Amino acid sequence: MVDAIALGGCLLGGGGGGSMAEGIKLAMAALKHGKVLLKDINAIDPESVVLTSSAVGAPSSSEAFVTDQDHQRTVELCQAVGVSGINAFITNECGGGSIFNGWVPAAILGLPLLDAPCNGRAHPTGLMGSMGLHRIKDYVSVQSAVGGNPKTGKHLEAVFKGTLDSASSLVRQCAVYAGGLVAVARNPVKASFIKDHGAPGAIKLALKLGEAMMKLKSSGPQAVASTSMDILGGNVITASRVRDKKLVSEGGFDHGKIVLEDGHEITFWNEYMTLECNGKRISTFPDLIMTLDGESGVPATSAEVRKDQMVIVVSASAKNLILGEGMRCKELFEPIEKVIGKEIISYLTL
Known part of the structure; x- marks a missing residue:
């Protein structure tokens, strides 16, 4: 399913969302750690705590460097500042690379990935992928960022708590200092919120698109x-x-x-x-x-x-x-x- 999800996800990326090559690489790295179970949003307790996995940065950067261990580390940093009881993950958007965000921590921790991205297409800013949380008064965002090549001295790890706007801006700056890209974990919310404000079914749509495109490749x-x-x-x-x-x-x-x-x-x-x-x-x-x-x-x-x-x-x-x-x-x-x-x-x- 990986190739089809990457193909359909890339189409839904609408010009962004990362490359299929990097997405497939991330997916295969995750599968080395264990199975990735894709679940429907209705198949999980509405009270379950769900964490968003994403990547932030400029896709064309020649110094962009993020590993599967970096994706795992973003979850650990969120847990270090009080995020507990994580029951599942979602990706922030559909894209050739980004549709696989969440696969690594899901495989390592044995937790499901929900078919309910923050958005069913790719988008440029973190706020656009926060499901309207910025409109909730007094909501405190938790966002961690990890990335950069240690060999070039650009590796960094950071975690922020604050307003969605300020935390998202700081994560974007981390991407700049890390050479163009960071893995991100952010905004723990209940599954019930995601059902009403996310994009349930978007990954299955990407799979449907990818399978159809693959069948007609020879045409x-x-x-x-x-x-x-x-x-x-x-x-x-x-x-x-x-x-x-x-x-x-x-x-x-x-x-x-x-x-x-x-x-x-x-x-x-x-x-x-x-x-x-x-x-x-x-x-x-x-x-x-x-x-x-x-x-x-x-x-x-x-x-x-x-x-x-x-x-x-x-x-x-x-x-x-x-x-x-x-x-x-x-x-x-x-x-x-x-x-x-x-x-x-x-x-x-x-």
């Missing part, structure tokens, strides 16, 4: 793209060559734009944020905008797309995705406009 990239959009109720927008790509890595994020030869332009902030053609808006985050390699049909993230590459662009409405509460909090979209220099909020339909 060509257009067939793979069309099938995935049939499942999501989306559209294949165009197939064109990348004329130009601008990417800047700063503050633990990647941002920039991809320009195609046929006039389509995609902006990104880790994930793809806007899709336009000759200045006309076609799709806006949290709508799913994704690129697939034009020769293989394999999803390609914003960090992986390169100049002169032939790509297929697909898009599906956010209304057809399984999204968490963070995608319904308008205030969380304001930073996107500042980064990419385009309107987002006026296009929101959720």
Whole structure:
């Protein structure tokens, strides 16, 4: 199931969510420690304490370094500051890499992984993946971060308690100092909260997408793209060559734009944020905008797309995705406009 989950997860990453190669590597590392039991949210006691596993950073960073031991250590740091009685894990989002967050600690500790990510697509900020917890007065967030290569002197471990905004900002800074990426454990909540505010069923959707795409691989990239959009109720927008790509890595994020030869332009902030053609808006985050390699049909993230590459662009409405509460909090979209220099909020339909 790993390859299919990675493939479908990467598509749902919408340009972000890490690489499939790293995700598969993380999954296989977890399976060396034991079985990973995927459970439905309804199969666990609503009072169960669940911890979110994630990774934070800029996907294109050449110094990014996180091990499976780092993922395990994030849980230990949370326990060290009073988080107890952990019954299960969830991942923060769907993405080629991030959909496997939580597998390592789940396998090591013998605890289940719930099919209820914080969000059923990838997103750029920690607050977007916090299921609306920032709106709960007096909620105290616990977040730990571990990553960086010890051989280059960049390894660090940290744990924070405070408001969601402050803790998330500090974790983002840890990613910068660690060379671009850290493993994260955060925000213990009850399963009942996740059922109402998370994205139950998103991992099964990723599996369904991946299995369908794998079956049609021999039929060509257009067939793979069309099938995935049939499942999501989306559209294949165009197939064109990348004329130009601008990417800047700063503050633990990647941002920039991809320009195609046929006039389509995609902006990104880790994930793809806007899709336009000759200045006309076609799709806006949290709508799913994704690129697939034009020769293989394999999803390609914003960090992986390169100049002169032939790509297929697909898009599906956010209304057809399984999204968490963070995608319904308008205030969380304001930073996107500042980064990419385009309107987002006026296009929101959720």
